[in-house]
Amino acid sequence: MRADAQRNHDKILEAAEQVFALEGVTVPIDLVAERAGVGIGTLYRHFPTxxxxxxxxxxxxxxxxxxxxxxxxxxxxxxxxxxxxxxxxxxxxxxxxxxxxxxxxxxxxxxxxxxxxxxxxxxxxxxxxxxxxxxxxxxxxxxxxxxxxxxxxxxxxxxxxxxxxxxxxxxxxxxxxxxxxxxxx
Amino acid sequence: MRADAQRNHDKILEAAEQVFALEGVTVPIDLVAERAGVGIGTLYRHFPTxxxxxxxxxxxxxxxxxxxxxxxxxxxxxxxxxxxxxxxxxxxxxxxxxxxxxxxxxxxxxxxxxxxxxxxxxxxxxxxxxxxxxxxxxxxxxxxxxxxxxxxxxxxxxxxxxxxxxxxxxxxxxxxxxxxxxxxx
Amino acid sequence: MRADAQRNHDKILEAAEQVFALEGVTVPIDLVAERAGVGIGTLYRHFPTxxxxxxxxxxxxxxxxxxxxxxxxxxxxxxxxxxxxxxxxxxxxxxxxxxxxxxxxxxxxxxxxxxxxxxxxxxxxxxxxxxxxxxxxxxxxxxxxxxxxxxxxxxxxxxxxxxxxxxxxxxxxxxxxxxxxxxxx
Amino acid sequence: MRADAQRNHDKILEAAEQVFALEGVTVPIDLVAERAGVGIGTLYRHFPTxxxxxxxxxxxxxxxxxxxxxxxxxxxxxxxxxxxxxxxxxxxxxxxxxxxxxxxxxxxxxxxxxxxxxxxxxxxxxxxxxxxxxxxxxxxxxxxxxxxxxxxxxxxxxxxxxxxxxxxxxxxxxxxxxxxxxxxx
DNA sequence: CATGAATGAGGCTTCATTCAT
DNA sequence: TATGAATGAAGCCTCATTCAT
CATH class of the missing domain: 1.10.357.10 (Tetracycline Repressor, domain 2)
Known part of the structure; x- marks a missing residue:
């Protein structure tokens, strides 16, 4: 996996943990992407669901x-x-x-x-x-x-x-x- | 409160308990009304939210x-x-x-x-x-x-x-x- | 079926025919609703897909x-x-x-x-x-x-x-x- | 055009014909690239749209x-x-x-x-x-x-x-x- | 030049709530 | 008053296209 992809993967995971912990698992996924500093498309490339x-x-x-x-x-x-x-x-x-x-x-x-x-x-x-x-x-x-x-x-x-x-x-x-x-x- | 209104109130409460317990609190509220045998309008008359x-x-x-x-x-x-x-x-x-x-x-x-x-x-x-x-x-x-x-x-x-x-x-x-x-x- | 519902049902069907004929079947459904003069929610009540x-x-x-x-x-x-x-x-x-x-x-x-x-x-x-x-x-x-x-x-x-x-x-x-x-x- | 570029060009065209014929013209373009065995970037270099x-x-x-x-x-x-x-x-x-x-x-x-x-x-x-x-x-x-x-x-x-x-x-x-x-x- | 990761507008659909019948 | 039809904001996801590696 490319370095930047790996970095994004990690950023998304980390953001998801924080956001879910903070707001519950019902938060819109957009917030996770925003928090991770990536577009939703990127989020969906890494986690298709x-x-x-x-x-x-x-x-x-x-x-x-x-x-x-x-x-x-x-x-x-x-x-x-x-x-x-x-x-x-x-x-x-x-x-x-x-x-x-x-x-x-x-x-x-x-x-x-x-x-x-x-x-x-x-x-x-x-x-x-x-x-x-x-x-x-x-x-x-x-x-x-x-x-x-x-x-x-x-x-x-x-x-x-x-x-x-x-x-x-x-x-x-x-x-x-x-x-x-x-x-x- | 009229007798039938009271009856609807109770039916809704009971239905809500059952439905929420069975399916979780995220179920559409329509299901509660259906289960209670009343229209959504009626439900909202009794519980505005x-x-x-x-x-x-x-x-x-x-x-x-x-x-x-x-x-x-x-x-x-x-x-x-x-x-x-x-x-x-x-x-x-x-x-x-x-x-x-x-x-x-x-x-x-x-x-x-x-x-x-x-x-x-x-x-x-x-x-x-x-x-x-x-x-x-x-x-x-x-x-x-x-x-x-x-x-x-x-x-x-x-x-x-x-x-x-x-x-x-x-x-x-x-x-x-x-x-x-x-x-x- | 209530009179207004029937009317909307027909309006939607008619709008859909026109819009699909005009723009092809790939048009966003919103256009159909707009053409019919109803909200998308209404469209979906009548045609769930x-x-x-x-x-x-x-x-x-x-x-x-x-x-x-x-x-x-x-x-x-x-x-x-x-x-x-x-x-x-x-x-x-x-x-x-x-x-x-x-x-x-x-x-x-x-x-x-x-x-x-x-x-x-x-x-x-x-x-x-x-x-x-x-x-x-x-x-x-x-x-x-x-x-x-x-x-x-x-x-x-x-x-x-x-x-x-x-x-x-x-x-x-x-x-x-x-x-x-x-x-x- | 270099020999390999020409080869890619042809591979893409052929793949596109097959994929479009098989799945219709609405398939994601990624599938064409995949079928052709090239990256999307390459596809877009040859066909900008x-x-x-x-x-x-x-x-x-x-x-x-x-x-x-x-x-x-x-x-x-x-x-x-x-x-x-x-x-x-x-x-x-x-x-x-x-x-x-x-x-x-x-x-x-x-x-x-x-x-x-x-x-x-x-x-x-x-x-x-x-x-x-x-x-x-x-x-x-x-x-x-x-x-x-x-x-x-x-x-x-x-x-x-x-x-x-x-x-x-x-x-x-x-x-x-x-x-x-x-x-x- | 090739690659594929990133982007985000836009599509389909759900559902809490309002309103006409 | 009861009903359920209407509403539309908001959610999840796709995919044509751009850009960093």
Whole structure:
């Protein structure tokens, strides 16, 4: 790909993230192009559909999360790795709230479209979860999907209430606390 | 208001809830009218704006929640009242997911518009929370707004993943567990 | 249908015929609406697609032709009925050239879409042809479809060269002459 | 012109003929470039306008027809030369139907633009016609332009109905029959 | 000179809202 | 008052043409 094309591609992606995060996924595409400083024609050359633009963003994000999950699995003590990952997950998700708007936009469709990456993410989180169970920091009877859903829902709520990073982490802390083993008195 | 007018008003509200819940808040308003079995003109006579229709729905819901909160405060043991209310809250919210779509549609606008009722709800939940703290079933250091946000976020996530009532209650259980006091070993 | 709606429906159809005939079938639909004196929204209420507008026009035309064919079959001497019908056919077709633009726009698609009416027209022309054969004014070895194609092609050519009615009839006369039995010297 | 430039020029022309014939003259010009195996920039260097590309094709075709007309005039018996030429005309026209699409695209414009060649063609056909009249194989009262229009219209119709070469020749035969002198019984 | 990325006017269509019946 | 027809701004997208690499 030519240098200028690559630059535009990146500018568009970045602009889309910002605009979608700021105004929601229903903004006219023209605004994205304007923000990126390119014509709509250019935008459409790179992303032939509004949906394909979502897809690109979501894919990028999920890939980044996958990388984080891998790194945490590799580098951290199993007792704290899940914890750390969920916080990172929340952080990324809240920063770019549109990820979840887009993910949730059409419910089942989304699942089908990104199912590969979502499945991979689920697998990564499951690994972290099982190791945490072994380490004794997590209850053994919670489902991996439940964990993911809780974190995503938390981010959604935080996003809509305009919570800052600290506020979000406070919510995540509660969720994490809810995952811990019940200690007999 | 004449009897038939009242009947149309109710039919429209009910249809709107169903349609929004089924298809999302972006459906053309014509579908609501069709579902209600009235003409668009009639719909607009009762609700002069799409937004005013949201408003009416949300107001109804929040009022219903307020009533529940009051009843639970009055009738239940403080040790379990908050718990019961959060489950009821989740249930209502998940049944009619559009409440939160609508609530979250424009972020700050919502807050301004329904701030009165939201504040009242917050006050009720706060009452339940304080009594639960006294009863020793809830940590003393969580914010009432955080609790509300967690439950709402949970419903959102549950809604998008198509979870049934049981699935939702599972998620809520985790949140509630996270609110419990940390027991020293 | 309400009176005003019917009036608009007709105005739109009429405007579409004129505009398509004048400017070709590629004109923006806005021009049709403008010519009809209605907003585009109204146009789209009556014809939800540009194609459906073509369809309506074509259907109207073909129906009119069918009626003519029936009348000529009923009222005229078989020896001259086909002749008369082909001239009428050419006249209608040339007047509203867009019929054939639309008919020919997508080749096979058209056939599928209007196949019912086209088949009926073919059947009518076939009846006229067979009676003319019996009457001895037409060769027995020409295909009905060939006759139709010749007339349509003739109209197309006449249309593009801006021929007037007399010019068109001159062309049709040659075609008709070509259909007559070869007289042995 | 450099050898490679000439080669590109030819490749583009050939590709354009094929693509226009296959998909109609409304195809995006990019498809022509792709088919020709060159970039759009290159296409535009050779033909600065879509219309200029039509023009080049049409000119090529008409020139070829002129050459045929000359050859037939020179080499064939006047009694059959017109007949033969009209069949050749139809054949070429049907093979590359887009010639007439393009010719007819804007009616009067075409006439103006190619009037020189069209006039020359008309002159050639007129020569053939007059000699056929003298030979007694053609009526003396038909206009040369009528003959040309009939053949072109016939090709148009044949093209849209997907007729093969045999089908086309059948139609042309009828037209030719219609041009013959009326034999007194 | 070749390439293909960039441009943006313009096309089709939707839908919240107004207005005539 | 109920109805639904009318409206038109605004959205998504295409494609002929220009321009930087």
């Amino acid at each position: 509004k949906e394909s633009l979502f897809e690109a963003i979501v894919t990028t994000r999920l890939s980044s999360l996958l990388a984080s999950a891998d790194a945490f699995t590799r580098d951290l003590d199993p007792a704290i790795a899940l914890d750390a990952f969920l916080r990172e997950f929340a952080k990324q998700a809240a920063e770019k709230q549109d990820l979840f708007e887009a993910l949730g936009q059409a419910g089942i469709d989304v699942k089908l479209k990104y199912s590969g990456l979502v499945d991979e993410l689920t697998a990564r989180v499951d690994t972290l979860r099982r190791r945490a169970v072994v380490a004794g920091t997590i209850r053994s009877d919670v489902d991996t999907n439940d964990i993911i859903n809780l974190v995503m829902g938390t981010c959604h709520a935080a996003g809509h209430t305009g919570a800052d990073d600290e506020g979000l982490q406070r919510l995540v802390s509660i969720v994490i606390a809810g995952l811990q083993p019940v200690t007999p008195r | 799409k937004e005013s229709l949201f408003e009416a729905i949300v107001t109804t819901r929040l009022s219903s929640l307020l009533a529940s909160a009051d009843a639970f405060t009055r009738d239940l043991d403080p040790a379990i009242a908050l718990d019961a209310f959060l489950r009821e809250f989740a249930k209502q919210a998940a049944e009619k997911q559009d409440l939160f779509e609508a609530l979250g549609q424009a972020g700050i606008d919502v807050k301004l518009k329904y701030s009165g009722l939201v504040d009242e709800l917050t006050a009720r939940v706060d009452t339940l929370r304080r009594r639960a703290v006294v009863a020793g079933t809830i940590r003393s250091d969580v914010d009432t707004n955080d609790i509300i946000n967690l439950v709402m976020g949970t419903c959102h996530a549950a809604g998008h993943t198509g979870a049934d009532d049981e699935g939702l209650q599972r998620l809520v259980s985790i949140v509630i567990a996270g609110l419990q006091p940390v027991t020293p070993r | 540009k194609e459906s507008l073509f369809e309506a026009i074509v259907t109207t035309r073909l129906s009119s032709l069918l009626a003519s064919a029936d009348a000529f079959t009923r009222d005229l001497d078989p020896a001259i009925a086909l002749d008369a019908f082909l001239r009428e056919f050419a006249k209608q077709a040339a007047e509203k050239q867009d019929l054939f633009e639309a008919l020919g726009q997508a080749g096979i698609d058209v056939k599928l879409k209007y196949s019912g009416l086209v088949d009926e027209l073919t059947a009518r022309v076939d009846t006229l042809r067979r009676r003319a054969v019996v009457a001895g004014t037409i060769r027995s070895d020409v295909d009905t479809n060939d006759i139709i194609n010749l007339v349509m092609g003739t109209c197309h050519a006449a249309g593009h060269t801006g021929a007037d009615d007399e010019g068109l009839q001159r062309l049709v006369s040659i075609v008709i002459a070509g259909l007559q039995p070869v007289t042995p010297r | 879509k219309e200029s590309l039509f023009e080049a094709i049409v000119t090529t075709r008409l020139s070829s027809l002129l050459a045929s007309a000359d050859a037939f005039t020179r080499d064939l018996d006047p009694a059959i030369a017109l007949d033969a030429f009209l069949r050749e005309f139809a054949k070429q026209a049907a093979e590359k139907q887009d010639l007439f699409e393009a010719l007819g695209q804007a009616g009067i414009d075409v006439k103006l633009k190619y009037s020189g060649l069209v006039d020359e063609l008309t002159a050639r056909v007129d020569t053939l016609r007059r000699r056929a009249v003298v030979a007694g194989t053609i009526r003396s009262d038909v206009d040369t332009n009528d003959i040309i229009n009939l053949v072109m219209g016939t090709c148009h119709a044949a093209g849209h109905t997907g007729a093969d070469d045999e089908g086309l020749q059948r139609l042309v035969s009828i037209v030719i029959a219609g041009l013959q002198p009326v034999t007194p019984r």
